[in-house]
Amino acid sequence: MRTTIRTTIGILTGLAFLAVQCVNRENPSNQETAEEANWVILFDGSDTDQWRDIKSEHFPEHGWLVEDGVLTVLAETEDHPGGHDIITKQQYGNIELELEARLTDGANSGIKYFVTDAFPGKEGDFLGLEYQLIHNEVHPDAKQGKDGNHKMAALYDLIAPPENITIHPPGEWNKVRILVNGNKVEHWLNGEKVLEYDRKSPAFRELVSLSKYKDLEKFGELDQGHILLQGHRDEVSFRNIRIRVW
Numbered sequence: 001m002r003t004t005i006r007t008t009i010g011i012l013t014g015l016a017f018l019a020v021q022c023v024n025r026e027n028p029s030n031q032e033t034a035e036e037a038n039w040v041i042l043f044d045g046s047d048t049d050q051w052r053d054i055k056s057e058h059f060p061e062h063g064w065l066v067e068d069g070v071l072t073v074l075a076e077t078e079d080h081p082g083g084h085d086i087i088t089k090q091q092y093g094n095i096e097l098e099l100e101a102r103l104t105d106g107a108n109s110g111i112k113y114f115v116t117d118a119f120p121g122k123e124g125d126f127l128g129l130e131y132q133l134i135h136n137e138v139h140p141d142a143k144q145g146k147d148g149n150h151k152m153a154a155l156y157d158l159i160a161p162p163e164n165i166t167i168h169p170p171g172e173w174n175k176v177r178i179l180v181n182g183n184k185v186e187h188w189l190n191g192e193k194v195l196e197y198d199r200k201s202p203a204f205r206e207l208v209s210l211s212k213y214k215d216l217e218k219f220g221e222l223d224q225g226h227i228l229l230q231g232h233r234d235e236v237s238f239r240n241i242r243i244r245v246w
Contacts, residue, residue: 043241045069076233083231106138107234114225130156
């Protein structure tokens with residue numbers, strides 16, 4: 001009788017385990033903890049240890065503000081020069097980068113990736129592919145470039161986003177996602193894919209040859225590079241910055 005009870009309990013335990021596995025496969029939310037473990041937090045609301053000034057090995061003492069879980073580059077004023085660029089201490093290749101960005105009225109900034117300061121003749125200038133952040137309706141640079149390739153979510157000076165994308169106005173948060181898988185790159189904004197390209201294709205190289213980057217050999221084709229948050233004399237805020245790599 002005891003053997004039968006033990007056998008029955010064993011069968012029921014096994015069935016319960018299988019049921020849980022089936023539920024996990026059908027409901028991805030049950031695997032959220034495991035998926036979250038793959039993310040590296042680049043800014044958690046207070047810690048800036050993942051970042052450094054482009055002019056030193058440390059996070060800048062002036063020009064950037066951490067307050068209420070938000071990382072803000074300060075605007076240039078008559079009394080203060082404003083914040084300049086910061087980069088990740090680590091370099092990255094294949095990435096999924098997510099963050100939220102909030103512009104002020106008329107602001108201009110950007111998120112750069114595959115950033116290096118090693119281009120001949122440009123040593124010390126941290127240059128890379130740029131996800132454009134800009135107030136399209138006010139900042140004059142949004143109307144420059146070609147066919148809209150200086151507008152919000154553009155691959156700056158290279159590829160324009162569509163006209164009908166969802167952009168939240170200054171003072172509200174926009175969710176940015178940059179996905180790099182080998183040579184394939186995607187820009188996302190507020191849950192919508194807005195552009196994609198192959199960064200080593202003949203078509204991409206042709207775009208580079210017609211752009212401000214034309215004199216930079218193999219621009220955008222590095223295997224790894226820093227991520228950069230741009231200080232461009234305007235106040236722009238960032239939060240919930242995270243990345244995963246493979």
